[in-house]
Amino acid sequence: MFRIATFCVVLSLFVGCSSDKTAGNQTASQPAKPVVKAAQYETGRTAFQKMFLAARLWAPDLRPFQLQSQFSPDAPTAEGKASLWRASFASPSKRMMKLFSWSGMVGPDAPEQGVAFSAEDTWSASNTSTQPFDLSFLKIDSDQAYDVAQKNGGEKLTKKDPKQPVTFLLLWDASKNQLVWHVLYGDNPSQARLRIAVDATSGAFLRVEK
Numbered sequence: 001m002f003r004i005a006t007f008c009v010v011l012s013l014f015v016g017c018s019s020d021k022t023a024g025n026q027t028a029s030q031p032a033k034p035v036v037k038a039a040q041y042e043t044g045r046t047a048f049q050k051m052f053l054a055a056r057l058w059a060p061d062l063r064p065f066q067l068q069s070q071f072s073p074d075a076p077t078a079e080g081k082a083s084l085w086r087a088s089f090a091s092p093s094k095r096m097m098k099l100f101s102w103s104g105m106v107g108p109d110a111p112e113q114g115v116a117f118s119a120e121d122t123w124s125a126s127n128t129s130t131q132p133f134d135l136s137f138l139k140i141d142s143d144q145a146y147d148v149a150q151k152n153g154g155e156k157l158t159k160k161d162p163k164q165p166v167t168f169l170l171l172w173d174a175s176k177n178q179l180v181w182h183v184l185y186g187d188n189p190s191q192a193r194l195r196i197a198v199d200a201t202s203g204a205f206l207r208v209e210k
Contacts, residue, residue, distance in 0.1 A: 037113060039083055040104025041075055044142035044168055044181075047085035051100040054115045058098055059091035063132035067170035068189075069142070072105065077166045078158075080143025084111070090123045090132050097123035097130065133172035137179035140203040142168045149183035149196035152205050157185050157194060170200060180206065 042050075048067050055062050069082035083104040090097045099118040103111040123130060145168065150158065158164045167189045169182040179200040184192040195209035 037106050039074060039106045040113065041079070041081035041083050042085065042102065042104060043080045044069065044082075044085060044170060045138065046141075047082075047102040048087055048138075050102050051085070051087045051115055052089075054117070055087070055089045055098065055100050058117070059089070059094055059096075061093050062089040062091050062098075064089050064135070065097075065130045065132040065172060067168075069168045071165045071167050073163060077164075078146065080141060080146040080168070082142075082168070088130070090130060092125065094120075095123055096120040128174060131172045131174045133179050137172075137201050138170070140181065140198065140200045142181065144203050145181035145183055145198040145200070148198045148203060148205050149185075152196055153194055153208055154183065154185055154196060182209065
């Protein structure tokens with residue numbers, strides 16, 4: 001009787017251990033679930049700060065001269081946000097410029113999320129189209145610029161078409177010593193249906209541009 005009881009105990013331990021190993025192997029062999037990234041959207045200043053920190057590693061004396069968004073239908077444009085921003089910087093000491101981008105896009109053809117940059121290109125301080133600006137002038141974000149643009153003509157277009165494409169372009173106006181947000185309505189920013197200029201320092205409406 002003692003031998004039978006001992007055999008039963010040993011058998012139960014063996015079965016238990018085998019079951020544990022089998023369960024462990026099943027758990028370990030289960031394929032990991034792929035991580036699905038969500039799209040990210042940022043206002044101009046927030047995206048710019050991320051690119052600026054990365055750009056400082058390229059040239060400590062860098063100065064920005066352009067910031068522009070790229071429209072995507074899913075972006076909350078009414079919040080002044082986009083899933084792709086590009087910023088151009090110049091380095092006086094290097095006499096070079098470099099394009100940086102921030103992406104929050106997702107999809108098979110979308111750029112990888114985060115900050116990326118292009119190769120260097122030559123830069124001249126005499127080129128009026130690449131005049132750098134001081135960061136102290138940038139006090140108004142793209143969401144505030146959008147609100148001003150809406151009150152000065154943009155709302156008519158977005159009421160007719162709630163999915164109206166809108167892009168944001170930040171440039172220095174050397175003739176007026178002024179940093180300007182250009183809010184562009186239309187599929188093609190270079191042929192916008194409406195262009196509203198907003199002072200990026202004070203938030204004041206400047207003009208409707210042709």
